[in-house]
Amino acid sequence: xxxxxxxxxxxxxxxxxxxxxxxxxxxxxxxxxxxxxxxxxxxxxxxxxxxxxxxxxxxxxxxxxxxxxxxxxxxxxxxxxxxxxxxxxxxxxxxxxxxxxxxxxxxxxxxxxxxxxxxxxxxxxxxxxxxxxxxxxxxxxxxxxxxxxxxxxxxxxxxxxxxxxxxxxxxxxxxxxxxxxxxxxxxxxxxxxxxxxxxxxxxxxxxxxxxxxxxxxxxxxxxxxxxxxxxxxxxxxxxxxxxxxxxxxxxxxxxxxxxx
Amino acid sequence: xxxxxxxxxxxxxxxxxxxxxxxxxxxxxxxxxxxxxxxxxxxxxxxxxxxxxxxxxxxxxxxxxxxxxxxxxxxxxxxxxxxxxxxxxxxxxxxxxxxxxxxxxxxxxxxxxxxxxxxxxxxxxxxxxxxxxxxxxxxxxxxxxxxxxxxxxxxxxxxxxxxxxxxxxxxxxxxxxxxxxxxxxxxxxxxxxxxxxxxxxxxxxxxxxxxxxxxxxxxxxxxxxxxxxxxxxxxxxxxxxxxxxxxxxxxxxxxxxxxxxxxxxxxxxxxxxxxxxxxxxxxxxxxxxxxxxxxxxxxxxxxxxxxxxxxxxxxxxxxxxxxxxxxxxxxxxxxxxxxxxxxxxxxxxxxxxxxxxxxxxx
Numbered sequence: 175x176x177x178x179x180x181x182x183x184x185x186x187x188x189x190x191x192x193x194x195x196x197x198x199x200x201x202x203x204x205x206x207x208x209x210x211x212x213x214x215x216x217x218x219x220x221x222x223x224x225x226x227x228x229x230x231x232x233x234x235x236x237x238x239x240x241x242x243x244x245x246x247x248x249x250x251x252x253x254x255x256x257x258x259x260x261x262x263x264x265x266x267x268x269x270x271x272x273x274x275x276x277x278x279x280x281x282x283x284x285x286x287x288x289x290x291x292x293x294x295x296x297x298x299x300x301x302x303x304x305x306x307x308x309x310x311x312x313x314x315x316x317x318x319x320x321x322x323x324x325x326x327x328x329x330x331x332x333x334x335x336x337x338x339x340x341x342x343x344x345x346x347x348x349x350x351x352x353x354x355x356x357x358x359x360x361x362x363x364x365x366x367x368x369x370x371x372x373x374x375x376x377x378x379x380x381x382x383x384x385x386x387x388x389x390x391x392x393x394x395x396x397x398x399x400x401x402x403x404x405x406x407x408x409x410x411x412x413x414x415x416x417x418x419x420x421x422x423x424x425x426x427x428x429x430x431x432x433x434x
Numbered sequence: 435x436x437x438x439x440x441x442x443x444x445x446x447x448x449x450x451x452x453x454x455x456x457x458x459x460x461x462x463x464x465x466x467x468x469x470x471x472x473x474x475x476x477x478x479x480x481x482x483x484x485x486x487x488x489x490x491x492x493x494x495x496x497x498x499x500x501x502x503x504x505x506x507x508x509x510x511x512x513x514x515x516x517x518x519x520x521x522x523x524x525x526x527x528x529x530x531x532x533x534x535x536x537x538x539x540x541x542x543x544x545x546x547x548x549x550x551x552x553x554x555x556x557x558x559x560x561x562x563x564x565x566x567x568x569x570x571x572x573x574x575x576x577x578x579x580x581x582x583x584x585x586x587x588x589x590x591x592x593x594x595x596x597x598x599x600x601x602x603x604x605x606x607x608x609x610x611x612x613x614x615x616x617x618x619x620x621x622x623x624x625x626x627x628x629x630x631x632x633x634x635x636x637x638x639x640x641x642x643x644x645x646x647x648x649x650x651x652x653x654x655x656x657x658x659x660x661x662x663x664x665x666x667x668x669x670x671x672x673x674x675x676x677x678x679x680x681x682x683x684x685x686x687x688x689x690x691x692x693x694x695x696x697x698x699x700x701x702x703x704x705x706x707x708x709x710x711x712x713x714x715x716x717x718x719x720x721x722x723x724x725x726x727x728x729x730x731x732x733x734x735x736x737x738x739x740x741x742x743x744x745x746x747x748x749x750x751x752x753x754x755x756x757x758x759x760x761x762x763x764x765x766x767x768x769x770x771x772x773x774x775x776x777x778x779x780x781x782x783x784x785x786x787x788x789x790x791x792x793x794x795x796x
Contacts, residue, residue: 250663265658267651269722274647279662281644292644323470323778 180205180380181349186235188221195221197404203380205347210391211384213401214424219384227259227351228252256348258337266321273303273317276336306339311373327363338374347378368394402426409434466777473770477727481734488741495744509736510625513729515703516710518680520728525673526653526720531585533699534592535567535678536685541596544605544695553610564682565675572674596697605695615690637725654721713763
């Protein structure tokens with residue numbers, strides 16, 4: 175594993191009026207690493223995720239991607255340097271097929287003169303989709319199947335795969351941020367998403383996961399970061415901790431422990 | 435549930451199943467495929483049934499080429515209006531100003547022609563007026579106002595402006611427009627050619643081009659479109675502009691047919707168009723719909739009206755039949771959608787095969 179940080183935040187503060195949502199938070203994730211971000215409601219984990227995705231701007235602090243300082247004005251800025259957020263509501267277009275959803279905004283066009291009229295090369299889009307999903311080990315319905323005909327788990331996999339495809343194609347690796355990726359899923363579908371997360375990490379993608387699902391967190395993460403009232407209370411390797419300690423940090427009953 | 439995850443160590447079986455089941459495993463079961471077919475093609479089946487019914491009932495007067503052309507001619511205006519409304523609805527906005535746009539465009543074209551402007555310039559100006567109206571509708575809507583209310587407002591404004599321009603009278607004697615009115619080419623009414631052309635272009639645009647696909651996407655989930663870095667508002671504007679241009683075209687066709695431009699908007703046409711759109715299964719929530727089916731929807735309306743008229747049934751029964759049909763179509767679509775999604779849940783066909791190297795940190 176490389177030691178350079180895919181994404182590193184230092185001294186992040188975030189105020190909403192008088193409310194301090196984040197206070198001097200340091201956070202980092204390496205390529206190929208899965209970090210779970212835990213905490214009670216209102217602990218600041220979602221705010222931190224939004225700062226990483228460019229949806230919110232930090233009041234102070236610095237963000238660096240692959241060692242280079244960045245300044246996000248919007249999620250679009252973040253996606254340009256290889257950070258993709260998978261939203262809880264998935265952001266898929268139901269009536270369009272899997273291939274189109276995967277490539278929306280980056281559609282392949284047919285050659286001259288068709289490209290002048292923006293005519294799509296559907297065959298290529300479908301071939302590309304199959305290749306992209308194959309690389310992630312995802313076998314799904316045919317790429318021509320509309321998303322509305324997929325189950326919740328299948329949709330989640332398509333949404334995550336899209337984020338992975340975007341960062342892999344344009345940046346070789348990148349960072350994927352996920353907000354409760356398994357909140358709406360049953361057991362088997364959660365297993366599927368879990369497998370996909372590990373596959374993406376193996377491809378060198380850095381993954382930050384906000385979740386309430388402790389079993390998932392222990393199964394899939396390399397490292398756990400616990401937030402409590404806007405501060406980072408714990409930052410430990412999964413191998414060096416157990417469930418009771420994590421619950422202790424989440425509730426604030428246990429003393430802080432920052433290993434990294 | 436068959437969507438079990440294959441864990442590490444089953445790489446062999448996963449490679450095997452990948453080659454052998456990639457095709458069969460992911461095919462929809464026959465019963466679901468049949469339901470999907472009925473939902474997707476139901477309107478066409480319905481139309482064929484109507485044709486068969488009227489052929490027998492009205493024998494031998496209904497099933498003839500001249501009567502067929504009459505039906506197509508009668509469906510043409512509704513078809514073009516419905517196309518504009520459908521594109522608007524698919525892109526996420528119900529544009530009710532369509533009759534006003536049609537009236538304004540006709541009156542402007544009429545006055546220009548009467549004033550001696552070359553016909554093609556007058557027609558181009560009228561279509562550009564349609565585009566401009568769409569642009570204004572779209573821009574007002576983007577301030578956050580409800581498109582329904584905004585377009586009711588612009589409907590009223592345009593009807594007024596059309597009357598002001600024409601002094602409240604119809605502009606008559608527009609015989610130069612006959613080429614796109616009552617004229618026939620190879621025995622086929624000119625309107626049929628126009629309808630065929632606009633539907634071909636619009637269908638190709640919506641299904642085969644990047645901009646069409648994004649237009650559908652913006653109607654279905656504007657947030658999703660925004661998040662992938664596409665300017666969603668630009669596509670919403672495009673939806674209004676296309677709707678405006680088609681409304682103007684329909685207005686011109688109407689004017690050409692009667693060689694008279696009327697400043698009176700006929701709001702009835704919007705309901706006729708909406709009926710065709712609803713029959714075609716275009717969701718009013720936006721983001722889905724097939725344009726060829728909208729054309730069939732318009733033809734179904736004309737077929738019912740023609741079939742009853744040929745038999746001598748009073749024409750108001752046609753509107754009753756239309757209403758019943760529309761509600762029936764919507765209910766059928768709802769039932770099919772629910773059934774299909776229930777059946778689909780019971781077959782999970784996706785997997786992420788293993789081969790994960792395990793946790794790197796461990």
